[in-house]
Amino acid sequence: MKEDIYSFMEALKARTPGEKEFHQAVQEVVESIWDIYDANPRYKKAKILERMVEPERVIMFRVPWVNDRGEVEINRGYRIEFNSAIGPYKGGLRFHPSVNLSILKFLGFEQTFKNSLTTLPMGGGKGGSDFSPKGKSDNEIMHFCQSFMTELFRHIGPNTDVPAGDIGVGGREIGYLFGQYKRLRNEFTGVLTGKGVEWGGSLIRPEATGFGAVYFVQHMLAEQGKEIAGHTFAVSGFGNVAWGAISKINELGGKVVTISGPDGYIYDPDGISGEKIDYLLELRATNNDIVSPYAEEFGCKFIPDRRPWEVKVDIAMPCATQNELNETDAHQLINNGCQLVAEVSNMGCTTEAAYLLTDAIRFAPGKAVNAGGVAVSGLEMSQNSMRYNWSSAEVDARLKIIMKDIHDTCVQFGQGNGKVNYIKGANVGGFVKVAEAMLAQGIV
Ligand code: 2IT
Numbered sequence: 001m002k003e004d005i006y007s008f009m010e011a012l013k014a015r016t017p018g019e020k021e022f023h024q025a026v027q028e029v030v031e032s033i034w035d036i037y038d039a040n041p042r043y044k045k046a047k048i049l050e051r052m053v054e055p056e057r058v059i060m061f062r063v064p065w066v067n068d069r070g071e072v073e074i075n076r077g078y079r080i081e082f083n084s085a086i087g088p089y090k091g092g093l094r095f096h097p098s099v100n101l102s103i104l105k106f107l108g109f110e111q112t113f114k115n116s117l118t119t120l121p122m123g124g125g126k127g128g129s130d131f132s133p134k135g136k137s138d139n140e141i142m143h144f145c146q147s148f149m150t151e152l153f154r155h156i157g158p159n160t161d162v163p164a165g166d167i168g169v170g171g172r173e174i175g176y177l178f179g180q181y182k183r184l185r186n187e188f189t190g191v192l193t194g195k196g197v198e199w200g201g202s203l204i205r206p207e208a209t210g211f212g213a214v215y216f217v218q219h220m221l222a223e224q225g226k227e228i229a230g231h232t233f234a235v236s237g238f239g240n241v242a243w244g245a246i247s248k249i250n251e252l253g254g255k256v257v258t259i260s261g262p263d264g265y266i267y268d269p270d271g272i273s274g275e276k277i278d279y280l281l282e283l284r285a286t287n288n289d290i291v292s293p294y295a296e297e298f299g300c301k302f303i304p305d306r307r308p309w310e311v312k313v314d315i316a317m318p319c320a321t322q323n324e325l326n327e328t329d330a331h332q333l334i335n336n337g338c339q340l341v342a343e344v345s346n347m348g349c350t351t352e353a354a355y356l357l358t359d360a361i362r363f364a365p366g367k368a369v370n371a372g373g374v375a376v377s378g379l380e381m382s383q384n385s386m387r388y389n390w391s392s393a394e395v396d397a398r399l400k401i402i403m404k405d406i407h408d409t410c411v412q413f414g415q416g417n418g419k420v421n422y423i424k425g426a427n428v429g430g431f432v433k434v435a436e437a438m439l440a441q442g443i444v
Protein backbone atom coordinates (compact mmCIF):
# COMPACT_ATOMS: atom_id res chain seq x y z
CA MET A 1 0.00 0.00 0.00
CA LYS A 2 1.21 3.48 -0.83
CA GLU A 3 2.57 5.49 2.10
CA ASP A 4 -0.06 8.24 1.89
CA ILE A 5 -2.96 5.76 1.59
CA TYR A 6 -1.55 3.99 4.62
CA SER A 7 -1.47 7.26 6.60
CA PHE A 8 -5.01 8.09 5.51
CA MET A 9 -6.26 4.68 6.65
CA GLU A 10 -4.36 4.85 9.96
CA ALA A 11 -5.97 8.22 10.72
CA LEU A 12 -9.40 6.84 9.85
CA LYS A 13 -8.86 3.77 12.02
CA ALA A 14 -7.80 5.93 14.96
CA ARG A 15 -11.03 7.96 14.62
CA THR A 16 -13.27 4.91 14.14
CA PRO A 17 -11.72 2.12 16.19
CA GLY A 18 -13.00 -1.42 15.63
CA GLU A 19 -15.15 -0.60 12.58
CA LYS A 20 -13.51 -3.26 10.44
CA GLU A 21 -16.13 -3.57 7.69
CA PHE A 22 -16.19 0.22 7.33
CA HIS A 23 -12.40 0.31 7.06
CA GLN A 24 -12.48 -2.43 4.43
CA ALA A 25 -15.03 -0.55 2.30
CA VAL A 26 -13.14 2.75 2.57
CA GLN A 27 -9.76 1.21 1.80
CA GLU A 28 -11.03 -0.36 -1.41
CA VAL A 29 -12.41 2.98 -2.60
CA VAL A 30 -9.35 4.97 -1.53
CA GLU A 31 -6.97 2.59 -3.31
CA SER A 32 -8.99 3.03 -6.52
CA ILE A 33 -9.32 6.78 -6.47
CA TRP A 34 -6.03 7.86 -4.89
CA ASP A 35 -4.28 8.73 -8.15
CA ILE A 36 -7.12 11.02 -9.19
CA TYR A 37 -7.32 12.52 -5.73
CA ASP A 38 -3.60 13.10 -5.65
CA ALA A 39 -3.59 14.69 -9.09
CA ASN A 40 -6.46 17.02 -8.26
CA PRO A 41 -5.50 19.80 -5.85
CA ARG A 42 -9.10 21.09 -5.83
CA TYR A 43 -10.24 17.87 -4.16
CA LYS A 44 -7.32 17.79 -1.74
CA LYS A 45 -7.65 21.41 -0.68
CA ALA A 46 -11.36 20.94 0.05
CA LYS A 47 -10.57 17.68 1.94
CA ILE A 48 -13.22 15.90 -0.11
CA LEU A 49 -12.11 12.42 0.90
CA GLU A 50 -11.77 13.28 4.57
CA ARG A 51 -15.31 14.66 4.46
CA MET A 52 -16.67 11.70 2.50
CA VAL A 53 -15.64 9.19 5.16
CA GLU A 54 -17.43 11.13 7.89
CA PRO A 55 -21.21 10.52 7.75
CA GLU A 56 -23.23 13.73 7.69
CA ARG A 57 -25.35 12.34 10.50
CA VAL A 58 -25.57 9.13 12.54
CA ILE A 59 -28.81 8.38 14.37
CA MET A 60 -28.93 5.59 16.96
CA PHE A 61 -32.00 4.85 18.99
CA ARG A 62 -33.75 2.46 21.37
CA VAL A 63 -36.42 0.20 19.88
CA PRO A 64 -38.53 -1.31 22.67
CA TRP A 65 -41.32 -3.75 21.81
CA VAL A 66 -43.35 -6.54 23.40
CA ASN A 67 -43.13 -10.11 22.08
CA ASP A 68 -46.00 -12.63 21.83
CA ARG A 69 -45.20 -13.94 25.32
CA GLY A 70 -45.74 -10.49 26.75
CA GLU A 71 -42.04 -9.92 27.42
CA VAL A 72 -40.32 -6.60 26.75
CA GLU A 73 -37.53 -6.74 24.18
CA ILE A 74 -35.03 -4.02 23.39
CA ASN A 75 -33.22 -3.62 20.09
CA ARG A 76 -31.02 -0.90 18.72
CA GLY A 77 -32.09 1.10 15.67
CA TYR A 78 -29.81 3.06 13.33
CA ARG A 79 -29.93 5.40 10.37
CA ILE A 80 -26.66 6.55 8.86
CA GLU A 81 -27.26 9.65 6.73
CA PHE A 82 -23.96 9.44 4.92
CA ASN A 83 -23.91 11.84 2.02
CA SER A 84 -26.54 14.14 0.49
CA ALA A 85 -24.38 15.88 -2.14
CA ILE A 86 -26.37 14.59 -5.12
CA GLY A 87 -29.80 13.91 -3.62
CA PRO A 88 -31.78 12.88 -0.55
CA TYR A 89 -30.19 10.12 1.53
CA LYS A 90 -31.24 6.82 -0.02
CA GLY A 91 -30.57 3.25 0.98
CA GLY A 92 -32.01 0.21 2.64
CA LEU A 93 -32.78 -0.93 6.16
CA ARG A 94 -31.23 -4.19 7.32
CA PHE A 95 -32.75 -6.24 10.15
CA HIS A 96 -30.25 -8.90 11.18
CA PRO A 97 -28.60 -9.82 14.50
CA SER A 98 -25.15 -9.00 13.04
CA VAL A 99 -26.10 -5.35 12.43
CA ASN A 100 -23.81 -2.84 14.12
CA LEU A 101 -22.43 0.62 13.44
CA SER A 102 -19.49 -0.66 11.38
CA ILE A 103 -21.66 -2.73 9.04
CA LEU A 104 -24.14 0.09 8.48
CA LYS A 105 -21.37 2.62 7.91
CA PHE A 106 -19.75 0.36 5.32
CA LEU A 107 -23.13 -0.05 3.62
CA GLY A 108 -23.92 3.68 3.75
CA PHE A 109 -20.48 4.55 2.38
CA GLU A 110 -20.84 2.07 -0.49
CA GLN A 111 -24.36 3.27 -1.14
CA THR A 112 -23.11 6.80 -1.84
CA PHE A 113 -20.98 5.61 -4.76
CA LYS A 114 -23.54 3.09 -5.96
CA ASN A 115 -26.31 5.67 -6.05
CA SER A 116 -24.03 8.05 -7.91
CA LEU A 117 -23.42 5.32 -10.52
CA THR A 118 -27.16 4.86 -11.15
CA THR A 119 -27.23 8.31 -12.83
CA LEU A 120 -30.23 9.20 -10.61
CA PRO A 121 -30.25 12.01 -7.99
CA MET A 122 -29.86 10.01 -4.78
CA GLY A 123 -27.47 10.51 -1.88
CA GLY A 124 -26.23 7.67 0.33
CA GLY A 125 -27.76 6.30 3.51
CA LYS A 126 -28.32 3.03 5.30
CA GLY A 127 -30.03 1.89 8.46
CA GLY A 128 -31.46 -1.02 10.31
CA SER A 129 -31.44 -2.89 13.54
CA ASP A 130 -29.91 -5.87 15.31
CA PHE A 131 -33.46 -7.29 15.42
CA SER A 132 -33.61 -10.89 14.15
CA PRO A 133 -36.75 -11.67 12.13
CA LYS A 134 -35.88 -15.39 12.38
CA GLY A 135 -38.70 -17.32 14.05
CA LYS A 136 -40.71 -14.14 14.78
CA SER A 137 -44.46 -14.07 14.27
CA ASP A 138 -46.13 -11.63 11.92
CA ASN A 139 -47.52 -9.81 14.93
CA GLU A 140 -44.05 -9.43 16.47
CA ILE A 141 -42.62 -8.14 13.22
CA MET A 142 -45.40 -5.56 12.99
CA HIS A 143 -44.87 -4.37 16.55
CA PHE A 144 -41.14 -4.13 16.01
CA CYS A 145 -41.56 -2.17 12.75
CA GLN A 146 -44.03 0.23 14.40
CA SER A 147 -41.69 0.90 17.30
CA PHE A 148 -38.74 1.37 14.93
CA MET A 149 -40.66 3.90 12.83
CA THR A 150 -41.95 5.74 15.90
CA GLU A 151 -38.42 7.10 16.29
CA LEU A 152 -37.23 7.05 12.68
CA PHE A 153 -40.15 9.08 11.28
CA ARG A 154 -38.81 12.37 12.63
CA HIS A 155 -35.54 11.98 10.69
CA ILE A 156 -36.81 10.96 7.25
CA GLY A 157 -39.07 12.32 4.50
CA PRO A 158 -39.52 12.11 0.73
CA ASN A 159 -37.08 15.00 0.18
CA THR A 160 -34.79 14.19 3.10
CA ASP A 161 -34.13 10.49 3.46
CA VAL A 162 -35.93 7.61 1.73
CA PRO A 163 -35.24 4.16 3.22
CA ALA A 164 -36.03 0.83 1.54
CA GLY A 165 -35.44 -2.85 2.25
CA ASP A 166 -32.26 -4.86 2.62
CA ILE A 167 -31.58 -8.19 4.35
CA GLY A 168 -34.54 -9.02 6.63
CA VAL A 169 -36.68 -6.16 5.30
CA GLY A 170 -39.03 -7.01 2.41
CA GLY A 171 -42.48 -6.00 1.26
CA ARG A 172 -44.15 -7.00 4.51
CA GLU A 173 -41.82 -4.91 6.70
CA ILE A 174 -41.99 -1.93 4.33
CA GLY A 175 -45.78 -2.14 4.64
CA TYR A 176 -45.72 -1.97 8.44
CA LEU A 177 -43.11 0.80 8.41
CA PHE A 178 -45.05 2.83 5.84
CA GLY A 179 -48.34 2.38 7.75
CA GLN A 180 -46.80 3.74 10.93
CA TYR A 181 -45.10 6.67 9.13
CA LYS A 182 -48.38 7.63 7.46
CA ARG A 183 -50.20 7.45 10.77
CA LEU A 184 -47.65 9.58 12.61
CA ARG A 185 -47.30 12.24 9.88
CA ASN A 186 -50.82 12.06 8.45
CA GLU A 187 -49.20 12.16 5.04
CA PHE A 188 -49.20 9.71 2.12
CA THR A 189 -45.81 10.30 0.49
CA GLY A 190 -43.01 8.39 -1.18
CA VAL A 191 -40.99 8.18 2.03
CA LEU A 192 -40.07 4.52 1.56
CA THR A 193 -39.46 2.46 -1.57
CA GLY A 194 -40.21 -1.20 -2.11
CA LYS A 195 -43.87 -0.50 -1.37
CA GLY A 196 -46.67 -2.77 -2.63
CA VAL A 197 -47.83 -1.92 -6.15
CA GLU A 198 -51.32 -1.15 -4.85
CA TRP A 199 -50.06 1.64 -2.63
CA GLY A 200 -47.33 3.47 -4.50
CA GLY A 201 -44.76 0.77 -5.19
CA SER A 202 -43.06 0.34 -8.53
CA LEU A 203 -43.47 -2.69 -10.74
CA ILE A 204 -40.20 -4.64 -11.11
CA ARG A 205 -38.79 -3.31 -7.80
CA PRO A 206 -38.78 -6.80 -6.17
CA GLU A 207 -36.96 -8.24 -9.18
CA ALA A 208 -34.75 -5.22 -9.87
CA THR A 209 -31.57 -6.13 -7.97
CA GLY A 210 -31.38 -9.62 -9.46
CA PHE A 211 -32.50 -8.58 -12.95
CA GLY A 212 -30.10 -5.63 -12.99
CA ALA A 213 -27.21 -7.87 -11.88
CA VAL A 214 -27.85 -10.26 -14.75
CA TYR A 215 -28.10 -7.36 -17.23
CA PHE A 216 -24.71 -6.21 -15.93
CA VAL A 217 -23.26 -9.71 -16.43
CA GLN A 218 -24.66 -9.67 -19.99
CA HIS A 219 -22.58 -6.55 -20.70
CA MET A 220 -19.47 -8.07 -19.11
CA LEU A 221 -19.89 -11.17 -21.25
CA ALA A 222 -20.59 -9.12 -24.38
CA GLU A 223 -17.14 -7.52 -23.96
CA GLN A 224 -15.79 -11.00 -24.78
CA GLY A 225 -18.42 -11.80 -27.40
CA LYS A 226 -20.27 -14.16 -25.06
CA GLU A 227 -23.81 -14.41 -23.69
CA ILE A 228 -25.69 -15.86 -20.69
CA ALA A 229 -27.08 -18.84 -22.63
CA GLY A 230 -25.13 -22.05 -22.18
CA HIS A 231 -23.34 -20.96 -19.01
CA THR A 232 -23.62 -22.60 -15.59
CA PHE A 233 -24.03 -20.37 -12.54
CA ALA A 234 -23.38 -20.72 -8.81
CA VAL A 235 -25.65 -18.39 -6.82
CA SER A 236 -25.55 -18.00 -3.05
CA GLY A 237 -28.43 -16.94 -0.83
CA PHE A 238 -32.09 -17.73 -1.39
CA GLY A 239 -33.67 -14.33 -0.74
CA ASN A 240 -35.16 -11.68 -2.94
CA VAL A 241 -31.93 -10.90 -4.76
CA ALA A 242 -31.03 -14.54 -5.54
CA TRP A 243 -34.63 -15.13 -6.68
CA GLY A 244 -34.52 -12.23 -9.16
CA ALA A 245 -31.13 -13.25 -10.52
CA ILE A 246 -32.09 -16.91 -10.92
CA SER A 247 -35.33 -16.00 -12.72
CA LYS A 248 -33.51 -13.81 -15.23
CA ILE A 249 -30.64 -16.27 -15.77
CA ASN A 250 -33.22 -18.95 -16.64
CA GLU A 251 -35.09 -16.62 -18.95
CA LEU A 252 -31.84 -15.95 -20.84
CA GLY A 253 -30.91 -19.62 -21.16
CA GLY A 254 -28.38 -20.01 -18.34
CA LYS A 255 -28.44 -22.75 -15.72
CA VAL A 256 -28.20 -22.15 -11.94
CA VAL A 257 -27.01 -25.13 -9.92
CA THR A 258 -26.66 -23.76 -6.39
CA ILE A 259 -28.39 -21.66 -3.74
CA SER A 260 -27.40 -21.34 -0.10
CA GLY A 261 -28.44 -20.33 3.38
CA PRO A 262 -26.69 -19.90 6.72
CA ASP A 263 -27.10 -23.69 7.15
CA GLY A 264 -25.23 -24.75 3.97
CA TYR A 265 -25.83 -25.00 0.23
CA ILE A 266 -27.99 -26.88 -2.25
CA TYR A 267 -26.43 -28.52 -5.30
CA ASP A 268 -29.05 -29.13 -7.97
CA PRO A 269 -27.23 -30.18 -11.18
CA ASP A 270 -30.54 -30.30 -13.12
CA GLY A 271 -30.83 -26.55 -12.66
CA ILE A 272 -33.05 -24.38 -10.46
CA SER A 273 -35.95 -23.42 -12.68
CA GLY A 274 -39.75 -23.29 -12.91
CA GLU A 275 -41.57 -24.32 -9.73
CA LYS A 276 -38.23 -24.57 -7.93
CA ILE A 277 -37.81 -20.79 -8.28
CA ASP A 278 -41.32 -20.21 -6.94
CA TYR A 279 -40.43 -22.45 -4.00
CA LEU A 280 -37.74 -19.97 -2.95
CA LEU A 281 -40.49 -17.49 -2.07
CA GLU A 282 -42.23 -20.11 0.10
CA LEU A 283 -38.97 -20.99 1.79
CA ARG A 284 -38.29 -17.34 2.59
CA ALA A 285 -41.81 -16.80 3.94
CA THR A 286 -41.24 -19.45 6.64
CA ASN A 287 -38.89 -17.01 8.46
CA ASN A 288 -36.61 -19.90 9.42
CA ASP A 289 -33.58 -18.75 7.45
CA ILE A 290 -32.61 -22.26 6.30
CA VAL A 291 -32.28 -23.60 2.77
CA SER A 292 -32.10 -27.38 3.51
CA PRO A 293 -35.87 -28.02 2.99
CA TYR A 294 -35.26 -27.43 -0.75
CA ALA A 295 -33.21 -30.66 -0.88
CA GLU A 296 -36.05 -32.68 0.66
CA GLU A 297 -38.65 -31.05 -1.59
CA PHE A 298 -36.78 -31.68 -4.86
CA GLY A 299 -34.58 -34.67 -3.99
CA CYS A 300 -31.14 -33.17 -4.46
CA LYS A 301 -27.98 -32.70 -2.43
CA PHE A 302 -27.67 -30.43 0.62
CA ILE A 303 -24.11 -29.77 1.77
CA PRO A 304 -24.25 -28.51 5.36
CA ASP A 305 -22.06 -25.70 6.67
CA ARG A 306 -20.34 -25.05 3.37
CA ARG A 307 -20.56 -22.42 0.66
CA PRO A 308 -21.23 -23.07 -3.03
CA TRP A 309 -17.85 -21.80 -4.31
CA GLU A 310 -16.43 -25.34 -4.43
CA VAL A 311 -18.79 -26.32 -7.28
CA LYS A 312 -17.47 -26.23 -10.85
CA VAL A 313 -19.32 -23.44 -12.68
CA ASP A 314 -18.66 -20.83 -15.38
CA ILE A 315 -19.98 -17.84 -13.45
CA ALA A 316 -20.42 -17.16 -9.73
CA MET A 317 -22.85 -14.62 -8.31
CA PRO A 318 -22.67 -14.17 -4.54
CA CYS A 319 -26.14 -12.91 -3.51
CA ALA A 320 -26.11 -13.39 0.28
CA THR A 321 -24.04 -11.04 2.45
CA GLN A 322 -20.70 -9.29 2.97
CA ASN A 323 -17.44 -11.25 2.90
CA GLU A 324 -19.16 -14.47 1.85
CA LEU A 325 -16.42 -15.29 -0.68
CA ASN A 326 -12.80 -15.25 0.50
CA GLU A 327 -9.40 -15.75 -1.09
CA THR A 328 -9.50 -19.54 -0.71
CA ASP A 329 -12.91 -19.62 -2.38
CA ALA A 330 -11.59 -17.39 -5.17
CA HIS A 331 -8.65 -19.76 -5.79
CA GLN A 332 -11.03 -22.69 -5.87
CA LEU A 333 -13.34 -20.99 -8.38
CA ILE A 334 -10.38 -20.07 -10.62
CA ASN A 335 -8.93 -23.59 -10.42
CA ASN A 336 -12.31 -25.01 -11.39
CA GLY A 337 -12.39 -22.90 -14.55
CA CYS A 338 -14.79 -20.18 -13.42
CA GLN A 339 -14.58 -17.24 -15.86
CA LEU A 340 -16.44 -14.46 -14.12
CA VAL A 341 -17.55 -13.43 -10.64
CA ALA A 342 -20.22 -10.74 -10.34
CA GLU A 343 -20.68 -9.64 -6.76
CA VAL A 344 -24.37 -9.05 -6.10
CA SER A 345 -24.26 -8.84 -2.31
CA ASN A 346 -22.72 -5.64 -0.94
CA MET A 347 -18.97 -6.28 -0.45
CA GLY A 348 -19.69 -10.00 -0.96
CA CYS A 349 -15.99 -10.69 -1.54
CA THR A 350 -13.09 -10.00 0.77
CA THR A 351 -10.64 -7.45 -0.63
CA GLU A 352 -8.07 -10.19 -1.31
CA ALA A 353 -10.64 -12.26 -3.21
CA ALA A 354 -11.87 -9.26 -5.22
CA TYR A 355 -8.32 -8.28 -6.29
CA LEU A 356 -7.36 -11.88 -7.09
CA LEU A 357 -10.46 -12.41 -9.23
CA THR A 358 -9.87 -9.09 -11.01
CA ASP A 359 -6.32 -10.13 -11.91
CA ALA A 360 -6.97 -13.77 -12.79
CA ILE A 361 -10.40 -13.73 -14.42
CA ARG A 362 -13.19 -11.11 -14.50
CA PHE A 363 -14.75 -9.52 -11.46
CA ALA A 364 -17.25 -6.72 -10.87
CA PRO A 365 -18.08 -5.23 -7.45
CA GLY A 366 -21.48 -5.06 -5.81
CA LYS A 367 -21.81 -1.30 -6.01
CA ALA A 368 -22.00 -1.63 -9.81
CA VAL A 369 -23.61 -5.06 -10.19
CA ASN A 370 -26.40 -4.67 -7.62
CA ALA A 371 -27.23 -1.01 -8.32
CA GLY A 372 -30.37 -2.00 -10.25
CA GLY A 373 -32.20 -2.38 -6.94
CA VAL A 374 -31.68 1.15 -5.74
CA ALA A 375 -32.05 2.41 -9.32
CA VAL A 376 -35.61 1.12 -9.48
CA SER A 377 -36.13 2.60 -6.02
CA GLY A 378 -35.14 5.89 -7.64
CA LEU A 379 -37.71 5.23 -10.36
CA GLU A 380 -40.28 4.51 -7.64
CA MET A 381 -39.51 7.95 -6.16
CA SER A 382 -40.01 9.55 -9.58
CA GLN A 383 -43.35 7.78 -10.05
CA ASN A 384 -44.46 8.83 -6.55
CA SER A 385 -43.55 12.45 -7.26
CA MET A 386 -45.53 12.35 -10.49
CA ARG A 387 -48.37 10.41 -8.83
CA TYR A 388 -48.19 8.06 -11.77
CA ASN A 389 -47.21 4.42 -12.40
CA TRP A 390 -45.12 3.10 -15.24
CA SER A 391 -45.78 -0.33 -16.73
CA SER A 392 -43.43 -3.25 -16.06
CA ALA A 393 -42.07 -2.93 -19.57
CA GLU A 394 -41.31 0.77 -19.05
CA VAL A 395 -39.53 0.21 -15.74
CA ASP A 396 -37.60 -2.76 -17.11
CA ALA A 397 -36.53 -0.73 -20.16
CA ARG A 398 -35.23 2.06 -17.90
CA LEU A 399 -33.45 -0.48 -15.70
CA LYS A 400 -31.72 -1.92 -18.75
CA ILE A 401 -30.54 1.54 -19.84
CA ILE A 402 -29.26 2.30 -16.33
CA MET A 403 -27.31 -0.97 -16.08
CA LYS A 404 -25.77 -0.30 -19.49
CA ASP A 405 -24.80 3.22 -18.36
CA ILE A 406 -23.20 1.81 -15.20
CA HIS A 407 -21.27 -0.71 -17.26
CA ASP A 408 -20.16 2.04 -19.66
CA THR A 409 -18.97 4.11 -16.69
CA CYS A 410 -16.94 1.15 -15.39
CA VAL A 411 -15.37 0.71 -18.81
CA GLN A 412 -14.67 4.45 -19.15
CA PHE A 413 -12.85 4.72 -15.82
CA GLY A 414 -11.54 1.16 -15.48
CA GLN A 415 -10.15 0.39 -18.92
CA GLY A 416 -6.46 -0.45 -18.98
CA ASN A 417 -4.11 -3.06 -20.47
CA GLY A 418 -6.86 -4.35 -22.71
CA LYS A 419 -9.01 -5.32 -19.75
CA VAL A 420 -11.59 -3.55 -17.61
CA ASN A 421 -10.84 -3.17 -13.90
CA TYR A 422 -14.44 -2.92 -12.70
CA ILE A 423 -13.42 -2.15 -9.10
CA LYS A 424 -11.53 0.91 -10.23
CA GLY A 425 -14.12 1.87 -12.84
CA ALA A 426 -17.01 1.75 -10.36
CA ASN A 427 -15.16 3.55 -7.59
CA VAL A 428 -13.77 6.34 -9.75
CA GLY A 429 -17.03 6.75 -11.70
CA GLY A 430 -19.06 6.94 -8.50
CA PHE A 431 -16.55 9.22 -6.75
CA VAL A 432 -16.10 11.93 -9.37
CA LYS A 433 -19.77 12.95 -9.49
CA VAL A 434 -20.11 13.15 -5.71
CA ALA A 435 -16.78 14.98 -5.36
CA GLU A 436 -17.77 17.61 -7.95
CA ALA A 437 -21.14 18.14 -6.24
CA MET A 438 -19.44 18.56 -2.87
CA LEU A 439 -16.98 21.06 -4.30
CA ALA A 440 -19.78 23.10 -5.86
CA GLN A 441 -21.71 23.24 -2.58
CA GLY A 442 -18.88 24.60 -0.45
CA ILE A 443 -17.62 23.42 2.91
CA VAL A 444 -20.71 21.72 4.31
O1 2IT B 1 -28.08 -2.24 -1.01
C1 2IT B 1 -28.98 -1.66 -1.64
O2 2IT B 1 -28.74 -0.98 -2.64
C2 2IT B 1 -30.36 -1.83 -1.17
N1 2IT B 1 -30.55 -2.53 -0.19
C3 2IT B 1 -31.47 -1.11 -1.86
C4 2IT B 1 -31.56 0.29 -1.39
C5 2IT B 1 -32.76 1.06 -1.92
O3 2IT B 1 -32.91 2.20 -1.47
O4 2IT B 1 -33.52 0.55 -2.73
